[in-house]
Amino acid sequence: METPLSFWLGFNAAVVVLLVMDLTVLRRQKRDPSMLESILTTLVWVTLAIGFGGWLTYQEGSAKGSEFFAGYVIEYSLSVDNLFLFVMIFSTFSVAPDQQRRLLFWGVIGALLMRGAMIGAGTALLSRFEWVIYIFGAYILYAGFRMLSHKAEAVIDVEKHVVMRMARRCLPLSSGDHHGRFFVRESGSLKFTLLFVVLLMVEITDLIFALDSIPAIFGVTTDPFVVYTSNVCAILGLRSLYFVLAGAVKNLIYLHIGLAFVLMFIGAKMVCGDFFHVSTEVSLMVVGAILGISVAASLFKTAGTRA
Numbered sequence: 001m002e003t004p005l006s007f008w009l010g011f012n013a014a015v016v017v018l019l020v021m022d023l024t025v026l027r028r029q030k031r032d033p034s035m036l037e038s039i040l041t042t043l044v045w046v047t048l049a050i051g052f053g054g055w056l057t058y059q060e061g062s063a064k065g066s067e068f069f070a071g072y073v074i075e076y077s078l079s080v081d082n083l084f085l086f087v088m089i090f091s092t093f094s095v096a097p098d099q100q101r102r103l104l105f106w107g108v109i110g111a112l113l114m115r116g117a118m119i120g121a122g123t124a125l126l127s128r129f130e131w132v133i134y135i136f137g138a139y140i141l142y143a144g145f146r147m148l149s150h151k152a153e154a155v156i157d158v159e160k161h162v163v164m165r166m167a168r169r170c171l172p173l174s175s176g177d178h179h180g181r182f183f184v185r186e187s188g189s190l191k192f193t194l195l196f197v198v199l200l201m202v203e204i205t206d207l208i209f210a211l212d213s214i215p216a217i218f219g220v221t222t223d224p225f226v227v228y229t230s231n232v233c234a235i236l237g238l239r240s241l242y243f244v245l246a247g248a249v250k251n252l253i254y255l256h257i258g259l260a261f262v263l264m265f266i267g268a269k270m271v272c273g274d275f276f277h278v279s280t281e282v283s284l285m286v287v288g289a290i291l292g293i294s295v296a297a298s299l300f301k302t303a304g305t306r307a
Contacts, residue, residue, distance in 0.1 A: 023105065056226075070283050108235055123227070133270055137268070138267065173192055174192065212263065258294025
């Protein structure tokens with residue numbers, strides 16, 4: 001059963017309204033958000049996602065609701081690893097807190113557009129070539145093993161990053177701090193600032209992580225509306241979640257291991273779906289248990305260090 005067009009229009013209209021409200025608040029607030037403000041804002045986004053999931057359950061049934069919540073949890077948890085990389089990028093470039101908020105806002109806009117296109121392409125592939133699900137599953141398994149083999153504290157040399165090298169080679173860059181602007185005009189010519197290069201790195205980093213997370217959600221559901229809405233609901237709350245997690249990066253030392261096992265579980269589910277069926281509810285419980293154990297183990301291990 002296809003999702004009514006009114007659902008698509010209503011959801012996207014609500015997203016536009018929320019983004020406009022968020023941008024309005026962003027322009028008024030230039031200081032670094034406190035931990036309490038970040039936590040409360042994150043809870044607001046999570047509450048909105050839960051509310052939408054409840055509405056979807058009421059409209060489309062419990063099966064669709066379970067698929068949405070499973071996709072939301074998977075996308076939200078996998079995005080945490082993405083945020084940790086943002087912490088390293090921003091600290092390397094010494095990006096000020098108010099500029100971080102602007103970068104993350106425009107990063108969210110870019111992520112919504114890119115992921116919408118990727119979800120559309122993935123849905124078209126799966127509807128025409130059902131065997132593509134096995135390729136997605138194999139790739140997700142590989143991504144999980146790859147994540148498991150990398151250290152969580154790996155330091156990124158930003159100057160050697162391909163985006164930075166290409167930007168210095170191809171773009172007319174301006175030096176110095178230009179008060180958070182992405183473009184400046186010098187000697188009659190338009191030049192890009194270093195902050196614009198950081199924005200490019202944020203967008204490309206998100207694109208790379210989306211190559212893992214979006215196929216993983218297709219392991220839970222192939223309904224394009226559920227895949228799209230669970231992605232969007234998770235992405236909308238990432239900016240506030242970033243400021244919550246920025247101070248906890250060094251404490252969640254085992255989280256990348258948990259995320260790796262989440263990917264491997266979803267990949268195995270996709271590859272073995274014809275032989276061994278795992279319900280959405282069981283998948284949600286398994287993912288929640290893996291993440292809970294990895295976070296609890298991290299906090300237990302670093303308790304002495306924090307003290």
